[in-house]
Amino acid sequence: MLFNTTDFAVFFAIVLAAYWLLYKWRNMQNLVLLAGSWYFYNNLHWSFPLYLLGMIIVGYTVGRAIHSQELQKTRKAILISGICLLGFGLTYLKYSGLILGNITGLSQWQSSALHILVPLGISYYTFASIGYITDVYRRRLPAATNPLTYATYISFFPHLLSGPIPSATNVLPQFSRSNKLTFQQIEQSVAEILWGLFKKMVIAANVEKVVNYCYASYEDLNGSTLFLGVTLFNLYLYADFSAYSEIARGVARLLGIDIAQNFKMPFFSRNPGEFWRRWHTSLRKWMLDYLYLPLGGNRGSKVQYVLVMLFIFSFSGLWHGANMTFVCWGLLNGIYFLPYILTDKLTRYKDVVASGRLFPSGKEFLQLLLTFNLITLTRIFFRAPNMTVVKGLVVKIFSASILAVPMALVVKNVLICLPMLAFEWVQREKAYVLELSKTNIYIRIAGYVAVVVLIYIFHKRQNLSEYYYFKF
Amino acid sequence: MKKLLLLSLSAFAIWATGCKDEVDPKAVAKAAETKQLLAASKKDAIEVEKLNHDYKEMPDNRLFDNDGANGPVYRELQQRYKDQLGKLKKEVEERGSKFVVVLITPEVGREISNFSRYGNPFIRTTCQSMGIEFYDLSSAIAAQDPKVITQVPRDGHWSKKGAIFLADQLEPIIKKHLGHKTPDKFKDTERPETFGDLAPSTEEILDGGKDLPYKLKSNAQGLRMDHDVKFPKSKQHYLFLGGSQIYSPFLDNEFIATTILQSRYPDVEIMNAAMYAGCTDDFVSMWEEKAKYSEPDVVILQTNGTDITDLFFTNRNHLARSKKPYYPSPVEEKYFMESYRK
Numbered sequence: 001m002l003f004n005t006t007d008f009a010v011f012f013a014i015v016l017a018a019y020w021l022l023y024k025w026r027n028m029q030n031l032v033l034l035a036g037s038w039y040f041y042n043n044l045h046w047s048f049p050l051y052l053l054g055m056i057i058v059g060y061t062v063g064r065a066i067h068s069q070e071l072q073k074t075r076k077a078i079l080i081s082g083i084c085l086l087g088f089g090l091t092y093l094k095y096s097g098l099i100l101g102n103i104t105g106l107s108q109w110q111s112s113a114l115h116i117l118v119p120l121g122i123s124y125y126t127f128a129s130i131g132y133i134t135d136v137y138r139r140r141l142p143a144a145t146n147p148l149t150y151a152t153y154i155s156f157f158p159h160l161l162s163g164p165i166p167s168a169t170n171v172l173p174q175f176s177r178s179n180k181l182t183f184q185q186i187e188q189s190v191a192e193i194l195w196g197l198f199k200k201m202v203i204a205a206n207v208e209k210v211v212n213y214c215y216a217s218y219e220d221l222n223g224s225t226l227f228l229g230v231t232l233f234n235l236y237l238y239a240d241f242s243a244y245s246e247i248a249r250g251v252a253r254l255l256g257i258d259i260a261q262n263f264k265m266p267f268f269s270r271n272p273g274e275f276w277r278r279w280h281t282s283l284r285k286w287m288l289d290y291l292y293l294p295l296g297g298n299r300g301s302k303v304q305y306v307l308v309m310l311f312i313f314s315f316s317g318l319w320h321g322a323n324m325t326f327v328c329w330g331l332l333n334g335i336y337f338l339p340y341i342l343t344d345k346l347t348r349y350k351d352v353v354a355s356g357r358l359f360p361s362g363k364e365f366l367q368l369l370l371t372f373n374l375i376t377l378t379r380i381f382f383r384a385p386n387m388t389v390v391k392g393l394v395v396k397i398f399s400a401s402i403l404a405v406p407m408a409l410v411v412k413n414v415l416i417c418l419p420m421l422a423f424e425w426v427q428r429e430k431a432y433v434l435e436l437s438k439t440n441i442y443i444r445i446a447g448y449v450a451v452v453v454l455i456y457i458f459h460k461r462q463n464l465s466e467y468y469y470f471k472f
Numbered sequence: 473m474k475k476l477l478l479l480s481l482s483a484f485a486i487w488a489t490g491c492k493d494e495v496d497p498k499a500v501a502k503a504a505e506t507k508q509l510l511a512a513s514k515k516d517a518i519e520v521e522k523l524n525h526d527y528k529e530m531p532d533n534r535l536f537d538n539d540g541a542n543g544p545v546y547r548e549l550q551q552r553y554k555d556q557l558g559k560l561k562k563e564v565e566e567r568g569s570k571f572v573v574v575l576i577t578p579e580v581g582r583e584i585s586n587f588s589r590y591g592n593p594f595i596r597t598t599c600q601s602m603g604i605e606f607y608d609l610s611s612a613i614a615a616q617d618p619k620v621i622t623q624v625p626r627d628g629h630w631s632k633k634g635a636i637f638l639a640d641q642l643e644p645i646i647k648k649h650l651g652h653k654t655p656d657k658f659k660d661t662e663r664p665e666t667f668g669d670l671a672p673s674t675e676e677i678l679d680g681g682k683d684l685p686y687k688l689k690s691n692a693q694g695l696r697m698d699h700d701v702k703f704p705k706s707k708q709h710y711l712f713l714g715g716s717q718i719y720s721p722f723l724d725n726e727f728i729a730t731t732i733l734q735s736r737y738p739d740v741e742i743m744n745a746a747m748y749a750g751c752t753d754d755f756v757s758m759w760e761e762k763a764k765y766s767e768p769d770v771v772i773l774q775t776n777g778t779d780i781t782d783l784f785f786t787n788r789n790h791l792a793r794s795k796k797p798y799y800p801s802p803v804e805e806k807y808f809m810e811s812y813r814k
Contacts, residue, residue, distance in 0.1 A: 209676075209677040209679055209685055210677050212677070212683065213677040213679075213686070213687065216683075217685070217687075217724065220724065409677070409687070
């Protein structure tokens with residue numbers, strides 16, 4: 001059941017109505033959410049809720065056990081055991097091929113050999129569970145006493161399959177307090193859902209096949225076409241993933257739950273550091289809280305700092321998949337950080353680019369262009385199925401054929417993405433893209449209707465492809 | 473003077489109101505015909521929907537369930553196939569064109585399906601009995617490595633190497649008929665806008681849901697070609713009719729067999745009017761409605777055993793390009809009912 005389907009619309013309408021009818025009874029509301037979430041997950045495969053249940057039991061029990069102990073050593077021992085237990089499922093299901101596949105005598109035990117399905121979204125709820133027990137250990141929040149509340153938090157369908165990875169400290173308490181919905185919140189939710197649908201159904205769905213074509217037919221295409229194809233993938237990935245995150249955020253808010261904003265218009269970044277503060281922010285925050293800081297962060301020497309950063313990016317690459325291409329993707333992103341770390345310029349640019357102006361300065365424009373293209377190059381590794389394809393793409397892109405005339409179809413598809421970027425550029429200082437709150441209500445409604453009309457006219461029919469980030 | 477002007481204007485007004493626009497009787501007839509066609513197609517669509525509701529599509533391979541090729545249904549379908557092939561041959565040859573049939577199966581390697589086991593010998597004998605120039609490429613294809621000439625395991629259609637292999641196999645046919653010309657020509661006004669079923673002048677990426685993206689380009693005449701066919705024709709025209717083995721999904725235009733043949737024979741026009749899914753019934757209607765107007769001198773029809781089983785009425789109602797209702801014959805009806813009762 002994908003967000004952009006009528007099945008989901010019907011499902012959500014039922015859950016929403018039942019949820020708000022029971023607004024006086026928080027536990028009943030949670031029960032509705034839990035039942036809805038499990039139904040949603042069960043729709044993908046009957047076995048998936050079983051993994052989820054296991055994860056909930058382990059996370060809840062470990063959280064309670066840590067909370068009940070005062071002795072730091074014991075708390076730490078329980079935490080480490082909990083992380084190992086929670087991480088085992090993810091490691092086995094996603095990485096047993098990499099680990100056991102190369103060991104004689106053990107390869108028959110890898111998950112694929114045993115025909116075990118990897119549940120969609122397992123990375124997200126594993127990370128959410130690990131985050132929760134670590135926060136309990138750090139005494140950032142008390143362990144959940146009500147298993148229903150905890151189970152609802154982990155299973156919450158808007159963030160179950162593709163994040164944003166919830167921060168237990170911020171999100172879990174929202175499931176135990178009564179909530180209400182203001183008109184402003186409804187409007188923001190609808191606006192975010194509409195913009196998400198526009199990006200998924202009009203942009204991502206229309207350009208997806210051309211992206212696939214460029215990567216599949218790289219041997220037959222010239223360098224300029226391939227460069228545009230990789231650029232198109234960069235734009236597609238943003239449209240697809242940010243669409244899911246925005247719809248999830250809008251849907252969650254309509255249920256009275258505020259979840260993190262996963263994308264903050266990342267293509268308007270002046271260096272890779274700023275890009276990563278705006279792209280997939282929930283994963284970045286998770287890495288920051290539970291890996292970067294425990295590893296020392298930037299508190300040691302520069303060499304240590306660089307090594308920590310390279311490790312974090314390699315880990316991020318491996319999180320995406322047990323493939324050398326993802327490791328290289330992570331490392332390349334880490335390498336981009338080096339000049340900025342060495343010159344202490346990594347944390348620059350915390351404001352919005354060209355604030356208060358319609359156009360960027362020449363310098364800002366060049367910075368935006370450079371950052372966008374550096375990130376685009378990393379997408380060669382991110383999308384290619386193996387290193388042979390990576391090599392083929394790199395050789396073609398950095399050859400004389402980069403000056404050849406690109407395929408018109410690819411150019412046309414890149415142009416399809418430009419209105420999305422242009423509108424986001426104009427709205428870049430707003431809290432969310434379709435924020436029109438200072439204008440007259442009728443103008444706002446006309447704006448939302450216009451987006452609906454655009455979706456209706458230009459959406460790619462019969463395209464029910466999954467969201468790209470489900471696979472991670 | 474004023475009175476005269478007023479009088480003239482009044483007279484003009486009376487004349488003008490009495491006048492009617494000149495009516496072109498041909499346009500009226502055409503409009504009436506279009507209206508009739510629309511009404512008929514609406515009626516047909518309702519009938520097809522009803523039939524599809526009453527009779528769900530039966531998998532082709534179930535037609536061999538009872539008696540293999542000896543069952544009454546399969547024999548009826550064979551007769552239907554023979555009739556349609558005969559009709560196409562007659563219509564093609566009446567125009568002075570050469571009619572050639574090529575048996576191209578998707579079966580590579582040792583395994584052979586019932587479609588080929590029972591269909592191939594029948595097609596062979598049918599063509600021989602009708603005096604059709606016939607080429608059987610099934611043995612040559614079966615001798616190849618499927619991993620080389622097809623896109624297995626993801627799909628069984630041609631790979632780039634497979635398309636070259638196919639072009640090599642078809643080349644002798646092209647060579648043999650170089651110089652054969654039909655005197656028959658159509659007037660410009662008679663020709664329809666398209667000669668094939670593809671949307672004209674499109675360039676799009678398709679993948680058939682198999683993650684095998686390919687670029688489909690059609691010319692202004694709805695054919696799978698990069699250039700338009702010019703009239704009055706200055707070259708000899710070869711027209712390919714058939715299904716996916718000639719259409720060649722999952723390959724860009726430049727890699728398919730007909731494009732390869734075109735590059736080998738630039739002095740003739742190689743036209744590809746094949747469709748992704750079709751059988752003789754579709755090829756006949758395509759020929760009659762569109763393809764014959766491309767003025768082919770040589771018509772090469774690709775066929776195989778599935779073209780026989782695809783003539784079963786449930787398949788037709790679901791897939792036929794004509795969108796007309798196909799009612800079951802008594803034999804088909806009996807077979808259908810018996811099959812589903814089991």
